[in-house]
Amino acid sequence: MDFQNVIDRNQTNSMKWDFYPDVYGAGDLWPMWVADMDFQAPKPVLDAMHEVINHGVFGYHRRPKSLFDATTSWLEHRFNWSISDEQIVFTPGVVPAISHIIQTFTKKEDGIIIQPPVYFPFYALVQNNERTLLRNPLQETKNGFTMDFEDLEEKMKEAEMMILCSPHNPIGRVWTQEELTRLAELAEKHEVLVVSDEIHADIILDGKHTPLSKAAEGKNVETMTCLAPSKTFNLASLQLSYVVFENNESKKAYEKHLQQEFVGINNPLATVAAESAYRHGEEWLEQMLEYVRANVEHVKQYVESEMPEIKVVKPEGTYLIWIDMRGLNMENKELEQWLRRDAKLALSDGPNFGKEGGGFVRMNAACPRETIEEGLRRLKEAYDRLNT
Ligand SMILES: Cc1ncc(COP(=O)(O)O)c(C=O)c1O
Structure with a gap:
């Protein structure tokens, strides 16, 4: 299975890709929220x-x-x-x-x-x-x-x-x-x-x-x-x-x-x-896990080297990454607006998971590397604009 392959999920009634505007109030965001994968199920x-x-x-x-x-x-x-x-x-x-x-x-x-x-x-x-x-x-x-x-x-x-x-x-x-x-x-x-x-x-x-x-x-x-x-x-x-x-x-x-x-x-x-x-799905699962591990590693390294005020909590399990943005010193509302309006990202807002999630966001890493790269590019550009 080629996990690199980008499968267009637009106009497939996908919650993550087609319905994010209902939740985030904007139609030009990069969706990395709902906990499903952008991969095809195993061939069998x-x-x-x-x-x-x-x-x-x-x-x-x-x-x-x-x-x-x-x-x-x-x-x-x-x-x-x-x-x-x-x-x-x-x-x-x-x-x-x-x-x-x-x-x-x-x-x-x-x-x-x-x-x-x-x-x-x-x-x-x-x-x-x-x-x-x-x-x-x-x-x-x-x-x-x-x-x-x-x-x-x-x-x-x-x-x-x-x-x-x-x-x-x-x-x-x-x-x-x-x-x-x-x-x-x-x-x-x-x-x-x-x-x-x-x-x-x-x-x-x-x-x-x-x-x-x-x-x-x-x-x-x-x-x-x-x-x-x-x-x-x-x-x-x-x-x-x-x-x-x-x-x-x-x-x-x-x-x-x-x-x-x-x-x-x-x-x-x-x-x-x-x-x-x-x-018959075990081989697919093992390959998927290898792919997601590499995505997670990439997100951690890239974010922490390019955006030092942001920390990545490396998951031991799930394909979801908990990202600590408290170092940006923004109130929850301000952080949400910055992510939507400036970074143009649909991530899961930390406070949705309880008040302890304030200052955090959740990013879904079960997608082709290209999708991850686009999300990181948007985040980095918005981050750089904060400091100029
Ligand atoms: C911990 C946990 N439980 C349950 C679910 C959803 O389960 P279901 O779609 O089977 O109701 C999710 C989906 O993200 C989840 O993360």
């Missing part, structure tokens, strides 16, 4: 989808056993994590899956912990369901971002549930086995259910992903893990994800809730895409 995935299209019959569909098998084999192979088909419930996206978990296992006003700055729909998940948001901000240390375990323990005293982001979007941390074990110990002590959003689990640039559920083995703590091939293989619009349960009673309760809400994921294109990605 496209072939499998073509076969379904050529067949041409799109009647009611059910997920076959082979999809469950491909999924469990992938988890075993990539994470040395053995689960059975019976632990899996397919869902039409991780965000709706978490919402339904909240509805099934908590009640109004229950406390739910999140770790800001964090993927912004987590706030809406808690608030739209009228639960109480408990914030356990990440700590910034000289060695990067870590969890504040003392504060986490305090918050756990008031919480029923925690939503963990692992790897963490937007910080890019791949939590270590030790960190996850410590978290699991606290959750055990305070009887907190931990929902682990591991949608970025396959996108590891440096380090090793440990499923929370594995780190929690042997502890009396309940975990529910949300996963998907969507970020991994750029299939997000197909809306296929799944939850792995450790407790069969909980799984049944969740399935019952989904039935009551008439939630299903029965799309034949999603089924074959996911199955062939898990069976």
Whole structure:
């Protein structure tokens, strides 16, 4: 696969390329915001989808056993994590899956912990369901971002549930086995259910992903893990994800809730895409990771040598780069306007992820180098104008 190849996504109803003017209020920006890739999905995935299209019959569909098998084999192979088909419930996206978990296992006003700055729909998940948001901000240390375990323990005293982001979007941390074990110990002590959003689990640039559920083995703590091939293989619009349960009673309760809400994921294109990605997509994934690692390295080196007041937090996981612009000494609004009006860039504004994100932006590096270069060129020109 040639990841250098620029594929024109304009006028394809792409959220990132066609709909940014609705969000940013300008039509001449360079889009590096939404967390999808500008790459084509792996060839075996496209072939499998073509076969379904050529067949041409799109009647009611059910997920076959082979999809469950491909999924469990992938988890075993990539994470040395053995689960059975019976632990899996397919869902039409991780965000709706978490919402339904909240509805099934908590009640109004229950406390739910999140770790800001964090993927912004987590706030809406808690608030739209009228639960109480408990914030356990990440700590910034000289060695990067870590969890504040003392504060986490305090918050756990008031919480029923925690939503963990692992790897963490937007910080890019791949939590270590030790960190996850410590978290699991606290959750055990305070009887907190931990929902682990591991949608970025396959996108590891440096380090090793440990499923929370594995780190929690042997502890009396309940975990529910949300996963998907969507970020991994750029299939997000197909809306296929799944939850792995450790407790069969909980799984049944969740399935019952989904039935009551008439939630299903029965799309034949999603089924074959996911199955062939898990069976035949690994080589593509490894090449994509190599390409993104080089992009990330390039952004870090270029930004820090050419724009010394800007710092790049190198991600261990995800293809998203958290960039520290606090050195420019701008208020949040001023920074946003400078990025839109002067740099002509559509980046994700840090405060969207919580107030701790003030002064930061998130840049998407899952694109051809040429796309990255154009973004950096715009940033550098605007930066140079600041100092003249
Ligand atoms: C941490 C995290 N969770 C969930 C999602 C979206 O999941 P879905 O599209 O399956 O609802 C994203 C997308 O960026 C994400 O970063």
